[in-house]
Amino acid sequence: MGAIQQLENATFFVDGPGGTGKTDLYCALLASLRSKQSDLAKLIQRAKTIIWYEATMMHHHAFEALDRTFTDLTDIDLPFGGKIMIFGGDFRQVLPVIRKEFLLRVGDGNEDVIMDDMVKLLECMVIPWESEHSINQLIAKIFPDLEDHINDATYMVERAVVTPTNEDVDMLNEKIINMFPDLLKTMYSFDSVEDDPRNFYQPEFLNSISLVVCLRTS
Incomplete structure (x- = not known):
């Protein structure tokens, strides 16, 4: 000040x-x-x-x-x-954030290191890589009993998988969405109203719209 x-x-x-x-x-x-x-x-x-x-x-x-x-x-x-x-x-x-865990020791420079000053992750934080099986394990860990909580907003907002690339995001999103038990329904999006003076609501304009939002319905 x-x-x-x-x-x-x-x-x-x-x-x-x-x-x-x-x-x-x-x-x-x-x-x-x-x-x-x-x-x-x-x-x-x-x-x-x-x-x-x-x-x-x-x-x-x-x-x-x-x-x-x-x-x-x-x-x-x-x-x-x-x-x-x-x-x-x-x-x-810096992500990931784990309260009261060893990240504070790493940040303060107090965690033991191995070769080339690298820090070994704790076993409880690691899923051994076994291709598709490891990905399924990760999803099951973050979203346990997903099929029982598809309409539970609190359950959904409390969980997230952080990835370094958009490619991984798309892959995980597709796998998780495919786990939902309900049928896929296509919902069309439009950002105007019937009395729009620009006549964007006319059928010929609506038929030209290519933007599609895909949602799962309960």
């Missing part, structure tokens, strides 16, 4: 394990600094401080792009256009 009040150019990084109050800190800072703006560019020009939460998850290109954008908008040749930057995150919490 001192840097903000003195109009100083400064960059901060807030480091702390999950649950230590980083989000509350950011909300308190924003509540103290935020004012109403009518335009995004004007908001950026007038803003004194920018808070970037979970910065540890971002690619360095995102920071470089923001730096150039702010410099262009403010016409100030300083890092991030002279804005006070507050980056936050937890390098020990």
Whole structure:
């Protein structure tokens, strides 16, 4: 707050394990600094401080792009256009996140290492690779008794499989959806209404629509 009040150019990084109050800190800072703006560019020009939460998850290109954008908008040749930057995150919490597990020891540099400074994963975190069987094991572990919970929203939102590539995402999604016991039904999507003055609701236009959303029905 001192840097903000003195109009100083400064960059901060807030480091702390999950649950230590980083989000509350950011909300308190924003509540103290935020004012109403009518335009995004004007908001950026007038803003004194920018808070970037979970910065540890971002690619360095995102920071470089923001730096150039702010410099262009403010016409100030300083890092991030002279804005006070507050980056936050937890390098020990880069995915996956496991509360009270060995990731904190890894992040603090206290976990034993093997050859080439590599850390061996705990047995309880590993599924031995046996091709298709291992994938089925993973799905069964994350989504146990899936067929009994297909209409249970709480069950669904509490579970996710994180993968490094979109190809893996598509493969897992297809396998999991095919496990649902109900028949497949195609639902068509349209973003207009009958009294649309542009007449996009007319049958000849509807027949040309190729966007299809596939859902499973109960």
